[in-house]
Amino acid sequence: MTPRGVVRKGICSNYLQQTLPKLSPDGKLIQSTFPRKPSQVRLFISPNPHFRLPGQDSLSINMTREMLSGGDAYLPLNSSLLMFAVGSGIAPFRAFWEELEFLERSQGNVQVERVLFMGCRSSSDFLYAKELQSLTSQRGRGNKLLTAVIPVYSRENVVVKRYIQDVMLDYEDMIYSILNDDNAFVYMCGSTRSCQGIESTLASILQSCGEDDLTFIQATNRIKEYKEFGRIKQDMFG
Template sequence: MVYELTYGFWILLNNMNGVGEVPYREGQSIGIIPEGIDKNGKPHKLRLYSIASSAIGDFGDSKTVSLCVKRLVYTNESGEIVKGVCSNFLCDLKPGDEAKITGPVGKEMLMPKDPNATIIMLGTGTGIAPFRSFLWKMFFEEHEDYKFNGLAWLFLGVPTSSSLLYKEEFEKMKEKNPENFRLDFAVSREQTNDKGEKMYIQTRMAEYAEELWELLKKDNTFVYMCGLKGMEKGIDEIMVSLAAKDGIDWLEYKKQLKKSEQWNVEVY
């Protein structure tokens, strides 16, 4: 049995000497090195976590980084309780505790600089993290050199409605920016489509297949995918038939999109 608890929290961004800040960009990750040693007596290896806050942080002072972490606890085949090393380390931190961090790292998921772009975000579970960072910059902050005037479209897939992370934040963004933000949830254990099929992220996208395909033919449309690897295959299946109607080989077209940095994937 697997117990999944999701936590959002802030880490103060000071280096090991307690001086200075750690600058990062929307879409990057930081490494966390858990305390203690592994079964071989060596220090634990770092784990990478996508950053869930904009470059100036949730408090706007560039001194914190927000993470979205799923605590992993399960019972193995021998009946032993196993705890994920880093997720439990992070979820058990208390205010004032220290954590060793590395980075930031990552170029694959960097937010587009074009304020007029169409940005399609496909996330499952804690894969929502980089998209929260994008959306905070777009809709919760004011910048002299950046004002988002394009279209942000978020598809978030989860097993149950209780797993919809940051739901209230996103709904507030949509309420205030109805022309610039579209929001679609796919709750697989609670929702079905017209055919009675479970509502996975690719199932929800299929409802807008023609519209999404038209957007993908534009030079200023950027797609970002973060979360479970399984959704990538389902999305390809949708696009193959749509592209074929225009005489286009989807897999070849996707290679072109990747080359132009319009198709960005970070799955696990």
């Protein structure tokens, strides 16, 4: 329900809620007294094989120890990361930190900058909050798997809505340093509109913090180059 009292139902979740299942949660056939037959749901899978940690594009999902013996397999641990998740866009990043934990256990800790901006409506919508909190605590020899997790709540303040692209300007020096000095890889996952706003703000930060006096068009072209060379990867929907 919106602040004005309008009820808005999700497209996919609302559709699934109206379907009639064939099996119960424990896998047993449901004996229904309704004349309706179980619903047939049409779906398709849209994979994004390039939305993976640096150096992992060519690896299988089922990585064996032999596959991890090469130097490139450990590139994720050595690469600085800037991650931007909006709402359910946090989902692929969970696979990222689980993979990093796996690589850490086999290769050891590496201290690099890994920052995640998480955008949602309110603190109650912050998915995996406790799990992320544990990843930013001191571990082992003192390093953190994630340097920082920065939540952005767009509806906490009913007067002023703030989105990730607005809060990014509060951290522009940090973002520029990680992007430019540490040659970070950038990942965005969320709605098309949100990712476009984040991308535009990255260009603004390159323009305002850089020492080469870029125009906004030049900064935008540099962002396009980063995308072409695989330093910026996006998984957008909606």
